[in-house]
Amino acid sequence: FFLSSFGPFVAVASFTPSPVINKLTSSRFFLFFAADKFAWLRDDEFARQALAGINPVNIERVQVFPPVSKLDPVIYGSPESAIREEHIISHLNGMTVQQAMENKKLFMLDYHEAYLPFVSRINASEGRKAYATRTLFFLTPLGTLKPVAIELSLPPPSPGAAAPRRVLTPPTDGTTHWLWQLAKAHVNSNDAGVHQLVNHWLRTHAAMEPFILAAHRHLSAMHPVFKLLHPHMRYTLEINALARQNLINADGVIESCFTPGHLCMEISAAAYQSWRFDQEGLPADLLRRGMAVEDPAHPHGLRLLIDDYPYASDGLLIWSAILDWVRAYVDSYYPTADAVRSDDELQQWYWESVNVGHRDKRHAEWWPELDTPGNLGSVLTTLVWLSSAQHASLNFGQYPLGGYVPNRSPMMRRLVPEESEPEYAEFLANPHRFFLSTMPSLLQATKFMAVVDTLSTHSPDEEYLGQRQQPSTWTGDARMVEAFYKFAAEVRRIEREIDGRNRDPNLRNRCGAGVVPYELLMPSSPPGVTGRGVPNSVSI
Known part of the structure; x- marks a missing residue:
C-alpha cells in the first residue's frame, strides 16, 4: 500500500492500531503494484482495468453516437449525451466516429442511467458528491483501450431545465491533467458502486438465493439435480444473512464506504428492474453488451471484438467446461423432454425459484421453460457459472486490486471544480491536495480496506471448481464420477x-x-488473499 505516494494517508495510523495497518499494508498488496506503483495514474491502466480489473462486466461497444439514455427527458433532460465528434475525433487514429463504430473500435462505460436518478439526493448528503458518468474508449491497433472522453452529468435543477453536463478529454497541460484525474476518479467511484451493489451483490449473491432456498425445500438430497448443485450452494445463505446484518444494512459498511450512502440498496433495487436471468450466462452477456458476435467458426461459437479481453477469454474457457460437464450430467438423467417435464420435484423447484423467489419477474416472458434437457442444462450451467466463476471474478480482486483507495475510490466527497466557483482557486493553488480532499477520509479508507481484505480472503476449507467432498463417492453412478473427473x-x-x-x-x-x-479466473488458490481462485460457491 503505497502510502508514501500520498503522504496524508499516512495519518491513518493515528486512527488505527498498528497491527491492523501492518496487516492491511502487507506484501500481499505489493504483489500487485510493486512493479509500478504509479500505474493507476496512467490512462492506459485506467482503461485496462475495464477489461481486466475488479469490474470487467460493464464495458460495452458503442452502437449509437452520441449515446442516448432511456430516462424520462421531462425529468432528466435531453436523453442525448453531450459528447460530440469534435471532442474525440483527434483521438481516433484518423477515423471518423462513424468509421470507428463500423470498425467496432469505440467502447463505453455508461453509468448515466444507473446514477442520474439518485445524484440529487446523493449530493444533498453530507460529505458525498457524485456525477452520472459516461466514458468513451478507443481500441488501439495494439489491442488496448485508451479513454477519449468523460462526460459528467448532473440532473436538471428543475423539471424542463437544461441538465448541467461537462465533457472532459485527455489533458494538454497541467490544469487539464488534474481535472482529468478528478474526472477519472468520479468514473471509478461510479464503477465501484455499480460493481458492489449491482454486479456483485445483486447478480450473484441475491440472484442465486431463491434457487438455493427452493432446492432445499423441493429437491431430495438424493435428487440428481440437488447432487449436482450441492457444492455450488455451500455457505451462500449464511454469508447472505451476515451481509444483511453487517454490510448492506442501514448505516452498515456499504452505506458508510460508498458514495451513494443510504441510497445504496435503492440503486441495487433499481438495477433489478432490468435484470434478466436469460442474459446472465457469459455468452449471452457478451452478446448483449456488444463485446462479441456469434461466429460458429470460433471456439465457443463467439468471436470477441477485443481479442485481449482477459475476463471474457478466460471466462469462456470455464463456461465451456461447465457447460460440457452439465450437459453430460443432464443427458444421463434426463434423456428426453418428457423426463424433464414429468419430474415433479424438479418442476416445483424451478416454479418456486421463479414465482416466489423472483416474484417481481414472474410474468417475464424471457424465463426459459423447463421442458427439455437443453433448457434444463442451460439453466443449471448459468447457476453454476454465477455461483463459481462469475462471483470469483467480481469478489477476490477487491483487496488486491481495489484496496489502494486512490486507484479506485469507493467514495467521492467533492465535485470537479468549475472556473466560476470559489473552489477553483483552491484547486489551482494545490491540485494534489484538492485531489486527496475528494477521497474518503482516513478513517473511511481504513474501514473500507479492512472490509475488502476480509471479502477477498479464501478460507482454508475452500472447495474450488473441479473439486468436491468425497469426489469418488458423492454419487453411486460410476459414469458421473468418471465424468466429474474429466471435468476436473x-x-x-x-x-x-x-x-x-x-x-x-x-x-x-x-x-x-x-x-x-x-x-481472477485461475481456478485454484491457497488460503488467504491471493487475487485468484474460483470457489464452487458464493461463500464469502
Missing part, C-alpha cells in the same frame, strides 16, 4: 492455459512492464 482434468488444463496467456507479451492487457497478470 479440464479445469486443471484451463489453469495451465491461463498461466500461458499471462506470459504472452502480445497480450498487453495481462502481460508487460508493470502490468498485473489476470488471475
Whole structure:
C-alpha cells in the first residue's frame, strides 16, 4: 500500500492500531503494484482495468453516437449525451466516429442511467458528491483501450431545465491533467458502486438465493439435480444473512464506504428492474453488451471484438467446461423432454425459484421453460457459472486490486471544480491536495480496506471448481464420477492455459512492464488473499 505516494494517508495510523495497518499494508498488496506503483495514474491502466480489473462486466461497444439514455427527458433532460465528434475525433487514429463504430473500435462505460436518478439526493448528503458518468474508449491497433472522453452529468435543477453536463478529454497541460484525474476518479467511484451493489451483490449473491432456498425445500438430497448443485450452494445463505446484518444494512459498511450512502440498496433495487436471468450466462452477456458476435467458426461459437479481453477469454474457457460437464450430467438423467417435464420435484423447484423467489419477474416472458434437457442444462450451467466463476471474478480482486483507495475510490466527497466557483482557486493553488480532499477520509479508507481484505480472503476449507467432498463417492453412478473427473482434468488444463496467456507479451492487457497478470479466473488458490481462485460457491 503505497502510502508514501500520498503522504496524508499516512495519518491513518493515528486512527488505527498498528497491527491492523501492518496487516492491511502487507506484501500481499505489493504483489500487485510493486512493479509500478504509479500505474493507476496512467490512462492506459485506467482503461485496462475495464477489461481486466475488479469490474470487467460493464464495458460495452458503442452502437449509437452520441449515446442516448432511456430516462424520462421531462425529468432528466435531453436523453442525448453531450459528447460530440469534435471532442474525440483527434483521438481516433484518423477515423471518423462513424468509421470507428463500423470498425467496432469505440467502447463505453455508461453509468448515466444507473446514477442520474439518485445524484440529487446523493449530493444533498453530507460529505458525498457524485456525477452520472459516461466514458468513451478507443481500441488501439495494439489491442488496448485508451479513454477519449468523460462526460459528467448532473440532473436538471428543475423539471424542463437544461441538465448541467461537462465533457472532459485527455489533458494538454497541467490544469487539464488534474481535472482529468478528478474526472477519472468520479468514473471509478461510479464503477465501484455499480460493481458492489449491482454486479456483485445483486447478480450473484441475491440472484442465486431463491434457487438455493427452493432446492432445499423441493429437491431430495438424493435428487440428481440437488447432487449436482450441492457444492455450488455451500455457505451462500449464511454469508447472505451476515451481509444483511453487517454490510448492506442501514448505516452498515456499504452505506458508510460508498458514495451513494443510504441510497445504496435503492440503486441495487433499481438495477433489478432490468435484470434478466436469460442474459446472465457469459455468452449471452457478451452478446448483449456488444463485446462479441456469434461466429460458429470460433471456439465457443463467439468471436470477441477485443481479442485481449482477459475476463471474457478466460471466462469462456470455464463456461465451456461447465457447460460440457452439465450437459453430460443432464443427458444421463434426463434423456428426453418428457423426463424433464414429468419430474415433479424438479418442476416445483424451478416454479418456486421463479414465482416466489423472483416474484417481481414472474410474468417475464424471457424465463426459459423447463421442458427439455437443453433448457434444463442451460439453466443449471448459468447457476453454476454465477455461483463459481462469475462471483470469483467480481469478489477476490477487491483487496488486491481495489484496496489502494486512490486507484479506485469507493467514495467521492467533492465535485470537479468549475472556473466560476470559489473552489477553483483552491484547486489551482494545490491540485494534489484538492485531489486527496475528494477521497474518503482516513478513517473511511481504513474501514473500507479492512472490509475488502476480509471479502477477498479464501478460507482454508475452500472447495474450488473441479473439486468436491468425497469426489469418488458423492454419487453411486460410476459414469458421473468418471465424468466429474474429466471435468476436473479440464479445469486443471484451463489453469495451465491461463498461466500461458499471462506470459504472452502480445497480450498487453495481462502481460508487460508493470502490468498485473489476470488471475481472477485461475481456478485454484491457497488460503488467504491471493487475487485468484474460483470457489464452487458464493461463500464469502
